[in-house]
Amino acid sequence: MGSADPGAARTTIRARAPLRLGLAGGGTDLSPYCEDFGGAVLNCTIDKYAYAFVSARNDDNVVFRAVDLGIEETFPLSAPSNGKLALHAGVYRHFVTKFADGIPFAATITTNVDAPAGSGLGSSSALVVALVDALRAYLDVPLGPYDVAHLAFFIERIDLGLAGGKQDQYASAFGGVNFIEFLSGDRVIVNPLRMPDAVLNEVETSIVVSFSGQSRQSAAIIDNQTAGMKSGTVRTLDALHQLKADAIDMKRALLQGKVDEMATILNRSWISKKATADAVTNPQLDALYEIGRRAGALGGKVSGAGGGGYMMFIVPPEERFRLVTALNEAGALATPVKFTALGCETWQVR
Known part of the structure; x- marks a missing residue:
């Protein structure tokens, strides 16, 4: 150049x-x-x-x-x-x-x-x-x-x-x-x-992110996942195959504006994500997920490699305030998001 x-x-x-x-x-x-x-x-x-x-x-x-x-x-x-x-x-x-x-x-x-x-x-x-x-x-x-x-x-x-x-x-x-x-x-x-603005607005208004309070060191998790890939570990590969299928399904649900279906896929992905490496989750993240579900979230998972950082939730917009309040009361900084x-x-x- x-x-x-x-x-x-x-x-x-x-x-x-x-x-x-x-x-x-x-x-x-x-x-x-x-x-x-x-x-x-x-x-x-x-x-x-x-x-x-x-x-x-x-x-x-x-x-x-x-x-x-x-x-x-x-x-x-x-x-x-x-x-x-x-x-x-x-x-x-x-x-x-x-x-x-x-x-x-x-x-x-x-x-x-x-x-x-x-x-x-x-x-x-x-x-x-x-x-x-x-x-x-x-x-x-x-x-x-x-x-x-x-x-x-x-x-x-x-x-x-x-x-x-x-x-x-x-x-x-x-x-x-x-x-x-x-x-x-x-x-x-x-x-x-x-997608139409109405669909994008509905999805955006249905998402809440919450900082778990702890940053994570992703390198060890990624090294664990990579080792499973290179060795052909069935548990790791099956989980990754499911995560790829979830991406395709999530795209379809998003384009159709089916927020409930997106939440179902999010929950499914969280299960698969945890199967890729032991350190993806921990008691604090599991507790945060349960708090979110009890406060009205339809689905949730960690964002990124896992082990800490932000969790994201999909919630009916009518219940968003209740979810944000519950997460903040639990000590996890929760906010809506704005797409760019x-x-x-x-x-x-x-």
């Missing part, structure tokens, strides 16, 4: 990438399952974001800042090193190598995220998408949303070796409600779902 002249960019670039809710199929985007069998997920982006800001500097330093974590690291251009902010450094290094002729450029790269790490909302991958898109715009590199998503996946999963699947990067780059297929040969097909139609957005400030 050619290199760019970082000296030509003297404005501040801002990017925001939406977080996502995984409605069905999560786990089938992991390797080697998606290469061997083909994966499918249904997800939607919500109005929580990862932000990345890139500004030029007048000295010979590169500065990485994560204001939500209270971390700031400064490195000389002669030796930009690894520190605590591995995602910042990984994206920066890749752009220097691939798009700036290997010449480090002085910049301040600042980020923050609307949800804690380990939330199960794809926050880490959304942050990488925001960083990639911000540096793409800063260096004027011609990358489309498929390119941005693939590059974010490559940096996070291959370059940095962080465990996880592929759905988060594509959801964040494209935005909206998407049925995403993950095929052999590293092929990904994003299918945007279009746009993926990662980037703009410049002079």
Whole structure:
């Protein structure tokens, strides 16, 4: 795609990438399952974001800042090193190598995220998408949303070796409600779902998310799931086959506006999800699920790999206030959600 002249960019670039809710199929985007069998997920982006800001500097330093974590690291251009902010450094290094002729450029790269790490909302991958898109715009590199998503996946999963699947990067780059297929040969097909506003409003008004109060370390869970895939463990593979079937069924129910059926599929997926690895659930999550069901939820499951983070529930809109109240009284921060139609957005400030 050619290199760019970082000296030509003297404005501040801002990017925001939406977080996502995984409605069905999560786990089938992991390797080697998606290469061997083909994966499918249904997800939607919500109005929580990862932000990345890139500004030029007048000295010979590169500065990485994560204001939500209270971390700031400064490195000389002669030796930009690894520190605590591995995602910042990984994206920066890749752009220097691939798009700036290997010449480090002085910049301040600042980020923050609307949800804690380990939330199960794809926050880490959304942050990488925001960083990639911000540096793409800063260096004027011609990358489309498929390119941005693939590059974010490559940096996070291959370059940095962080465990996880592929759905988060594509959801964040494209935005909206998407049925995403993950095929052999590293092929990904994003299918945007279009539905009447009345259907979208009904589904949106029927969803409640609740933070369990504990962030989870997804790597151990994903490693456990991956080991089951590689060894051909029947319990793991059967559960993943069911999760993929649930994604297809959930897409059909969503397009038809059958919220009750979506809740049934959500419950079924939660059972299958728990069968993929022992650490997917714990007593706190099980208790939260039961509180939700007693307060009127028709269905629920954890968002993301499991072990903590956010749980999502489907509830009749008339019962939503009761559900939110019960979850909050139990100490789990519960809120409605707002869907977003746009993926990662980037703009410049002079």
